[in-house]
Amino acid sequence: xxxxxxxxxxxxxxxxxxxxxxxxxxxxxxxxxxxxxxxxxxxxxxxxxxxxxxxxxxxxxxxxxxxxxxxxxxxxxxxxxxxxxxxxxxxxxxxxxxxxxxxxxxxxxxxxxxxxxxxxxxxxxxxxxxxxxxxxxxxxxxxxxxxxxxxxxxxxxxxxxxxxxxxxxxxxxxxxxxxxxxxxxxxxxxxxxxxxxxxxxxxxxxxxxxxxxxxxxxxxxxxxxxxxxxxxxxxxxxxxxxxxxxxxxxxxxxxxxxxxxxxxxxxxxxxxxxxxxxxxxxxxxxxxxxxxxxxxxxxxxxxxxxxxxxxxxxxxxxxxxxxxxxxxxxxxxxxxxxxxxxxxxxxxxxxxxxxxxxxxxxxxxxxxxxxxxxxxxxxxxxxxxxxxxxxxxxxxxxxxxxxxxxxxxxxxxxxxxxxxxxxxx
Amino acid sequence: xxxxxxxxxxxxxxxxxxxxxxxxxxxxxxxxxxxxxxxxxxxxxxxxxxxxxxxxxxxxxxxxxxxxxxxxxxxxxxxxxxxxxxxxxxxxxxxxxxxxxxxxxxxxxxxxxxxxxxxxxxxxxxxxxxxxxxxxxxxxxxxxxxxxxxxxxxxxxxxxxxxxxxxxxxxxxxxxxxxxxxxxxxxxxxxxxxxxxxxxxxxxxxxxxxxxxxxxxxxxxxxxxxxxxxxxxxxxxxxxxxxxxxxxxxxxxxxxxxxxxxxxxxxxxxxxxxxxxxxxxxxxxxxxxxxxxxxxxxxxxxxxxxxxxxxxxxxxxxxxxxxxxxxxxxxxxxxxxxxxxxxxxxxxxxxxxxxxxxxxxxxxxxxxxxxxxxxxxxxxxxxxxxxxxxxxxxxxxxxxxxxxxxxxxxxxxxxxxxxxxxxxx
Numbered sequence: 056x057x058x059x060x061x062x063x064x065x066x067x068x069x070x071x072x073x074x075x076x077x078x079x080x081x082x083x084x085x086x087x088x089x090x091x092x093x094x095x096x097x098x099x100x101x102x103x104x105x106x107x108x109x110x111x112x113x114x115x116x117x118x119x120x121x122x123x124x125x126x127x128x129x130x131x132x133x134x135x136x137x138x139x140x141x142x143x144x145x146x147x148x149x150x151x152x153x154x155x156x157x158x159x160x161x162x163x164x165x166x167x168x169x170x171x172x173x174x175x176x177x178x179x180x181x182x183x184x185x186x187x188x189x190x191x192x193x194x195x196x197x198x199x200x201x202x203x204x205x206x207x208x209x210x211x212x213x214x215x216x217x218x219x220x221x222x223x224x225x226x227x228x229x230x231x232x233x234x235x236x237x238x239x240x241x242x243x244x245x246x247x248x249x250x251x252x253x254x255x256x257x258x259x260x261x262x263x264x265x266x267x268x269x270x271x272x273x274x275x276x277x278x279x280x281x282x283x284x285x286x287x288x289x290x291x292x293x294x295x296x297x298x299x300x301x302x303x304x305x306x307x308x309x310x311x312x313x314x315x316x317x318x319x320x321x322x323x324x325x326x327x328x329x330x331x332x333x334x335x336x337x338x339x340x341x342x343x344x345x346x347x348x349x350x351x352x353x354x355x356x357x358x359x360x361x362x363x364x365x366x367x368x369x370x371x372x373x374x375x376x377x378x379x380x381x382x383x384x385x386x387x388x389x390x391x392x393x394x395x396x397x398x399x400x401x402x403x404x405x406x407x408x409x410x411x412x413x414x415x416x417x418x419x420x421x422x423x424x425x426x427x428x429x430x431x432x433x434x435x436x437x438x439x440x441x442x443x444x445x446x447x448x449x450x451x452x453x454x455x456x457x458x459x460x461x462x463x464x465x466x467x468x469x470x471x472x473x474x475x476x477x478x479x480x
Numbered sequence: 481x482x483x484x485x486x487x488x489x490x491x492x493x494x495x496x497x498x499x500x501x502x503x504x505x506x507x508x509x510x511x512x513x514x515x516x517x518x519x520x521x522x523x524x525x526x527x528x529x530x531x532x533x534x535x536x537x538x539x540x541x542x543x544x545x546x547x548x549x550x551x552x553x554x555x556x557x558x559x560x561x562x563x564x565x566x567x568x569x570x571x572x573x574x575x576x577x578x579x580x581x582x583x584x585x586x587x588x589x590x591x592x593x594x595x596x597x598x599x600x601x602x603x604x605x606x607x608x609x610x611x612x613x614x615x616x617x618x619x620x621x622x623x624x625x626x627x628x629x630x631x632x633x634x635x636x637x638x639x640x641x642x643x644x645x646x647x648x649x650x651x652x653x654x655x656x657x658x659x660x661x662x663x664x665x666x667x668x669x670x671x672x673x674x675x676x677x678x679x680x681x682x683x684x685x686x687x688x689x690x691x692x693x694x695x696x697x698x699x700x701x702x703x704x705x706x707x708x709x710x711x712x713x714x715x716x717x718x719x720x721x722x723x724x725x726x727x728x729x730x731x732x733x734x735x736x737x738x739x740x741x742x743x744x745x746x747x748x749x750x751x752x753x754x755x756x757x758x759x760x761x762x763x764x765x766x767x768x769x770x771x772x773x774x775x776x777x778x779x780x781x782x783x784x785x786x787x788x789x790x791x792x793x794x795x796x797x798x799x800x801x802x803x804x805x806x807x808x809x810x811x812x813x814x815x816x817x818x819x820x821x822x823x824x825x826x827x828x829x830x831x832x833x834x835x836x837x838x839x840x841x842x843x844x845x846x847x848x849x850x851x852x853x854x855x856x857x858x859x860x861x862x863x864x865x866x867x868x869x870x871x872x873x874x875x876x877x878x879x880x881x882x883x884x885x886x887x888x889x890x891x892x893x894x895x896x897x898x899x900x901x902x903x904x905x
Contacts, residue, residue, distance in 0.1 A: 084597065100778045153691075160523040165766040245683075248671050248811075248812035249675040249684050249812075250675055250684075250845070257675050258670075258674065259675075259684060259687070261686040262684070262691050263687055265687075265690070265691050265694065266687050266690055266691075266714075266715040269690065269711040269715060270708040270711040270715065271711075272698075272714040273698060273704055273707040273708040273711055274704055274705075274708045276704075279698055279699055279701075280699075282505075282698040282707075283695040283696075283698040283699045285696075286694040286695040286698055287695040289691075289694065290691040290692065290694060310752040323494055354592065386673075386845030386846045387673035387674075389845070390845075390849070395848060395850075396845055396846065396848050397848070420675070420812040420814070420821055421811045421812030421816075421821065421846065423820060423821050423822070425817070455883050
């Protein structure tokens with residue numbers, strides 16, 4: 056009896072293991088390429104004129120927006136920017152009236168950077184996972200500090216965004232089409248050898264993608280003034296690559312979704328109210344818990360009580376084995392998020408206990424070229440109670456201000472427990 | 481008596497310490513800027529039509545050239561390239577006849593990359609150490625593999641060099657003049673946080689300098705085709721920054737030369753026959769010893785007996801606290817030079833025993849942001865018998881082939897002993 060029981064226990068994990076092996080096979084086969092810049096509506100046809108895609112799981116209502124200062128500021132600014140409201144007062148009325156449909160970006164193969172939203176006309180970076188035939192998008196990053204996606208929405212912020220999503224998007228789109236596509240994982244592999252974590256620190260990847268695109272930007276048929284302005288914007292934006300990482304990670308995860316019985320996490324995201332995950336075996340279903348706090352470092356003059364609640368889809372980086380999972384290779388990041396290199400390395404290495412594999416391409420020279428921990432397993436998370444960490448920027452709670460710090464977050468165990476229960480049920 | 485003797489011994493080092501403190505003060509105050517691209521003759525007026533500047537201490541004669549395959553190949557190619565010979569046969573005759581004056585680049589405030597030589601018409605990268613009013617130069621890097629500076633001298637190599645030193649040099653010069661100057665130490669500080677060692681690995685610095693210059697290249701008044709070609713060449717050359725590091729280091733060291741009594745090393749260089757050093761307190765005098773061997777990794781199909789003897793002025797990197805002295809921050813380099821990250825870190829940390837200070841600007845996140853070991857002290861080298869290490873590329877011994885590997889070199893103790901004796905004498 057005891058023997059049969061042991062074999063029976065051994066058999067059940069095997070079915071899950073096989074499902075997980077398939078999820079990992081697809082995940083590790085991913086080859087995301089940056090291929091185009093297009094209005095979101097052309098890539099996501101179901102996106103209506105009054106739809107806005109936001110980070111994290113679906114928001115309950117307008118009061119859920121108002122609880123999250125940066126998101127509130129971002130949506131008000133976006134409504135003005137997209138021509139849906141004449142000013143922020145009207146934008147507030149429109150938002151409160153329920154005339155705007157707020158939808159989860161992740162449910163539409165898109166990623167929302169922090170509190171940034173995507174409308175039908177928003178130009179998006181289009182990423183094709185050529186190996187698996189999946190496509191995902193994210194909006195262009197505005198750079199650090201005062202940016203709409205951090206809730207800043209004054210005239211200067213919106214004027215800059217108008218240029219970014221107008222002239223700059225046109226040049227970038229023309230250049231990337233001329234290039235035939237930019238291999239994003241090739242860049243991330245290099246960036247992990249250059250101090251990036253593939254999430255909060257994107258300095259190397261941003262520099263490399265400019266190197267790759269600069270000749271095509273010069274050949275794209277624009278004047279010297281426009282060409283120089285585009286190059287200057289990219290050169291001055293050391294997180295330019297962040298949305299490319301997000302769309303790349305999302306396109307990879309889309310290939311690993313919906314495998315019956317798989318306990319691999321395919322999405323982690325937050326909307327300022329809730330943090331939630333998706334798991335391969337349960338498809339599109341969200342498992343949510345209240346957003347946890349950030350442990351971080353604040354820019355001069357700010358402190359924890361000024362912080363906006365955690366929000367963003369960029370945790371897709373950690374889900375694919377980057378970000379906090381690769382901090383052992385990004386010692387310069389440790390100070391930025393407020394810790395020591397030793398502690399960042401310890402936390403990062405801890406993630407191997409939650410994951411099923413070491414990434415075959417993403418590796419860390421500082422760990423003698425060991426692959427990054429990849430394939431978060433809800434079983435392991437629940438068994439160890441060591442939940443995944445992720446890196447994040449911090450915006451000010453008050454709408455309209457922008458970034459005030461950076462740090463990392465320990466995700467809530469409840470999501471992983473709920474997912475495991477659903478998989479077993 | 482014993483007491484007086486102790487005090488006497490304590491007094492003598494104090495004079496040296498004061499001289500060294502002044503040398504370090506000047507060294508650490510350096511602010512090298514890339515400011516122009518000009519024919520070498522315009523920066524070094526004493527350079528005649530038949531003068532060629534080479535790496536390391538002065539060469540004895542043409543037979544000293546013939547012993548060093550890559551140097552031999554490089555000089556023959558350079559004589560054709562500079563229009564001083566109609567072909568390599570005539571170049572050999574000219575070389576053997578003694579009609580060409582071979583001079584040490586370091587004696588003319590220049591740096592020779594590996595076996596590369598600089599003639600009067602060679603365009604050079606001009607670097608001004610604005611804080612100390614010193615100026616140094618180095619030639620444009622051709623990239624990895626078959627390059628004249630590695631001894632390759634076939635028609636393809638020379639045709640590419642013609643474009644590099646013609647159209648490309650003109651665009652680069654126009655761009656850097658428009659920029660008002662590029663702060664090279666600012667880039668190196670960033671690059672050390674991005675996996676570069678500041679010598680053999682220049683991937684981050686090369687990427688960053690392209691980011692900095694790209695907008696000015698677009699504004700320099702050239703056509704889209706020429707602009708794109710220049711950007712493409714830079715983007716494809718991950719050691720583009722190497723001669724900028726060398727000229728920056730030389731300009732910094734020029735400020736620290738000739739301080740009476742100082743035991744700080746101001747130059748380390750090799751000409752394929754000899755390795756030699758200069759020390760602040762002894763000014764322009766060289767202290768030489770036979771070149772040591774390289775411990776390294778060879779590209780597919782090559783081995784140690786194919787290697788050209790050690791040559792190059794790029795050890796100025798180590799002299800300023802970079803290169804092998806910063807390998808603890810460049811784990812990805814460890815494999816390239818054929819070792820483990822742990823061993824590279826150990827060797828790099830060993831250099832703190834030979835140096836007087838930690839660099840106030842160059843620091844290593846992997847060592848919790850400790851400054852790199854800087855200011856090599858001949859007293860410490862002789863006392864510990866731990867001589868400085870440097871990183872290097874390896875060319876094939878046979879002229880005309882190019883790079884076949886990379887590794888590191890332990891410098892010979894004899895130079896340091898000779899320098900210490902001269903300082904005491």
